[in-house]
Amino acid sequence: MATSAWYHRDISRARAEDLLAWAGRDGSFLVRDSESVPGAYALWICECMLMLTHASTSVSQQTTQGVQVNCFRTLGDLVLGYQHPHKGLVTPLLYPVGRDVEPGDESSGEDDKPGLACAPSPAQALPIGPPVTLAAGEVIGVLNEYLRSEFPMDVEGLRRGATGLRHLHRTLGVACQGLNRWVPSSGVGPGGKGKREAFCQLLQLMKTKQSHLSEPDILSVFVGTWNMGSPPPRTLRSWVTCCGLGRTPDESTALLPQDVYVLGTQENPQAEKEWTEHIRASLHSFTHIDYKQVAVQSLWNMRLAVFVKPEHENRVRRVNTACVKTGLGNTLGNKGAVGVSFFFNATSFGFVNCHLTSGAEKVVRRNQNVSDILRLLSLGDKQVGPFDIGLRFTHLFWCGDLNYRLDLDVQDILKHVSKRQFDELMCADQLTRERHKRKAFLNFKEEKIAFPPTYRYERGSRNCYLWQKYKTSGVRANVPSWCDRILWKSYPETHITCNSYGCTDDIVTSDHSPVFATFSVGVTSQFISKTGPSTERAWVELDGIEAIVKTASKAKFFIEFHSSCLEESRRSAENDSQSCDVPGFLKLGWSPRQLPKLLPIISDMEYLQEQHLLLSVKSCDGFESYGECCVALGSLLRSGEQFETFLTHRGEEMGSIRGRVKVHVPKNRRGTREKTYGELASLPSSRPSYPSLPLLTLLLPFGFGQDLCELSDPALLLLFCCTMIQGFTFPYSPPRSLTWLPLLAPCWLSLTRCILDSRDADCDWLPLALKVRPHTLP
Structure with missing residues (x-):
């Protein structure tokens, strides 16, 4: 074992901590002799320690009662065994931390010990289950003690060549016990997916707040739908805070106010004014914000009401x-x-x-309803009138009582619901089937359903479904179904994530349960060029387009180009090639000379990468559209000159189109800016337990040039101080409660100002202290 790089013999606990901190990545590990248990070892991984014990002829784990014992013949076998994931450690043993061997200090191997077994020691590892967090007063005391006595020692150490803030590292290890949760690698426990997502959401809010942008990059949107049937309860709080069943927000983010609230109702007995005042009062009850009404639209007893935060009121325009x-x-x-x-x-x-x-048997009629709404609902900019509402908006949200049912026997439905086997039920869901057959809601998305069917409950309770409906014509079966849904559709290359999707379980005045969803949506601002006037302009060169459309017509066709980045819509000449290789479909072609040159109103790359082109293939005879599509200029700027996509018309797939496009941008206008949601937007929804985030990159995207004294948000200060240590990272999981963080503000602000005061001093420790290794997400 003496030749093993990861065995450090009798180094101290503090030295082990420093070595792992300098290694700076998940999966780093080392083994040393235990200081407290003679004849045992300590395995250090991710800055946490596991106790290793051994017998004379066999290897076993020192475990707590009920924990399975794993045996290994040698310590080397143990390391090999835990190099694979899902073996019970927070991360596999991937990167051995080598010894710092001085000349003449090589080990002879005489003190090598036999094989071992591994298990967490209750006295020396964080317990599985709810972590023990320090009281706020104790945390403040620990941090104040560091600032008073140990901070100067860290500064002096760095001036003498130390490569880390040793004392700050120890202090943060104590203060952040609630952040570093040691749970099984299966992810079961208090630090599961919901906690990680909540932590990412808090990071996003902090990052947005500290970006100092005059206009937001991202917007939080609440969308809700409810078939009421009778007057509502006194408060709608559980609905608008997404409290209930399904994918619901973590308690640390549930009460964060959304930027936009959109509430759709059916069979609403209240008048418009009464209903909107009820909504406003419910929002004010927990946000203490007087939301501004954007619009309310009614049709008989259907209502759609939209509210925004007061600071966004002047950003909302062209309401329709x-x-x-x-x-x-x-x-x-x-x-x-x-x-x-x-x-x-x-x-x-x-x-x-x-x-x-309504009616289980009327699927075709419902599909036709969707098509009629797409075609006839006159919303949006008149300039994009040729397009149905599925292509008129950057982001389109569709909610309501869609009335699609489950094609399954009621007893089978109840059995699956009792076992929470929702995936099996979704196979019988009419809407899911119609979407898969591309007969309804083409190219719309819906978050996975993890809540029970929302219809038909017995009023006054949520304990049972009342699936038999008595009418004068007889008894009608209304099997439990997900009638109430929320879907969305966005332009390509735009940012949108669904953060929650569920239903309430405490609003019982209707036979439907209210349904909610929340989204983080990327937005663009009115662009103002930062470069001076230039004689050069950007232009879009169309270097040939081919289309296949579903038609038996032999007419000629042209293409219309629409975009908010163009001064006016443009159209091509007639197609100069045409063939019918497949009956019922026509293949069309336009050479470069048939296509127009497109001139954007603004020539900056930062502006153009957010723009989209809408294309409509039209007949030269009756100017009827045979298919439309949307193309993102950003993808053409980043990944090449070709595009290919489907053509749709009134919610039906009509063919395909492809082409070659070159976007020419003047050299002096090619600068871009990173969006505040850039890194977080790429995080997939399912991740292994406890990866580490490059927090300094996330929280300080614009470099260290900004004034750190402006980091007044206490939670951000805590995160910033954690990232000051080389290699110090911690998992997604937030503390169980963030209520103690505001009390830390004076301590962290003092620490930050001490660092800033030292910036002008004649020393080179600050860049070293701020160095964080460039971790990559696994």
Whole structure:
């Protein structure tokens, strides 16, 4: 074992901590002799210690009662065994931390010990289960003690060549016990996926707050739908805070106010004014914010109300409302849709609330309702009139009582619901089937459903479904179903993530449960060029386009180009090639000379990478559209000159289109800016337990040039101080409660100001202290 690089013999605990901190990545490990238990070893991994014990002829784990014992013949076998994931450690043993061997200090190997077994020692490892966090007063005492007596020692050590803040490292290890949770690698426990997502959301809020941008990059949006049927309860708090069943926010983020609230209702007995005041009062009860009403649109008893924070009121413009009837030959408003659209700075939003035809057997009719709404709902900019509402908005949200049912026997449904086997039920969901067959909500998305069917409950309770409905014509079976849904559709290359999707379990005035979803949505601002006037302009060169459209017509076709970045829409000449290789489909081609040169109104790369082109293939005979699509200029700027996508029309797939496009940008206008959601946006929804984040990169994206004294947010200060130590990272999981963080502000602000005061001193320790190794997400 003496030849093993990871065995450090009798180094001290503090030395082990320093070596792992300098290694600076998950999976780093070393083994040393135990200082407290004779004949035992200590395995250090991720700055935590596991006790290793051994017998004379066999190897076993020192475990607590009920924990399985794993045996290994030698310590080397143990290391090999734990190099694989899901073996019970927080991370596999991947990167051995070598010894710092001085000349003449090589080990002879005489003190090598036989093989060992490994298990957490209750006295020396953080316990599995709820972590023990220090009281706020104790934390403040620890930090004040560091600032008073140990901070000067760290400064002096760095001046003498030390490569880390040893005392700060120890202090943070104590103060952040609530952040570093040691749980099984399966991810079960208090630090699961929800905690990690909540922590990422808090990081995003901190990062946005400290970016000092005059306009936001990201917007939080709440969308809710509820078939009321009777007057609502006194407060809607559980609905608008996403409290209930399904994918719900963590308690640390549940009460964070959203930027936009959109509430759609069906069979709403309240008048518009009464209903909007009720919403406003419910929002004020927990946010203490007087939300501003953007619009409310009604059709019979359908309502769609939109509210924004007061600071966003002047950013909302070009508000538009509309409704469409789909009941009884599209003449009655008992079924149909209402819509609201607006621009938030330069990003267009559309919201639709609908009530579709009821009845388990009327799937085709519901699909036709969706198609009629797409075609007839007159929302959005008139300049994009040729396009249905599925392509008029950067982000379109569609909610309502869609009335799609489960095609399954009621007893089978109840059995699956009792076992929470929702995936099995989704196979019988009519909406899921129709979407898979591309007959409804083409290219829309829906978050995975992890909550029980929201209809049909017994009023006054959520303990049982009342699936038999008595009518004059007889008994009708309304099997439990997910009638109430929220879907969305966004332009390509835009940022949108769904953070929650569920239903309430305490609002019982209706036979439907209210459904909620929250989103983080990337937005763009009105662009102002930072470069001076230039004679050069950007231009878009169309170097050939081919399209295949579903038609038996032999007419000629042209392409219309629409975009908010163009001064006006442009159109091509007639196609100069045409063939019919497959019956019912026409292959069309346009050479470069048939296509127009597109001139954006702004020539900066930062502006153009956020823009989109809308294309419509139209007949030269009747100017009827045979298919539309959206192309992101950003993807052409970043990844090449070709595009290929599907053509759709009124919610139906009509063919495909591809082409070659070159975007020419003047050299002096090619600067870009990183979005504040850039790194977090790429995090997948399912991640292994406890990866580490490059927090300094996330929280200080614009470099160290900003004034650290402005980091007044106490939680951000805590994170910043953690990242000051080379290689010091911690998991996604936030503390169980963030209530103690504001009490730390004076301590961290003092520490930060001490660092700033030293910036002008004649020393080179500050860059070293701020160095964080460039971790990459696994």
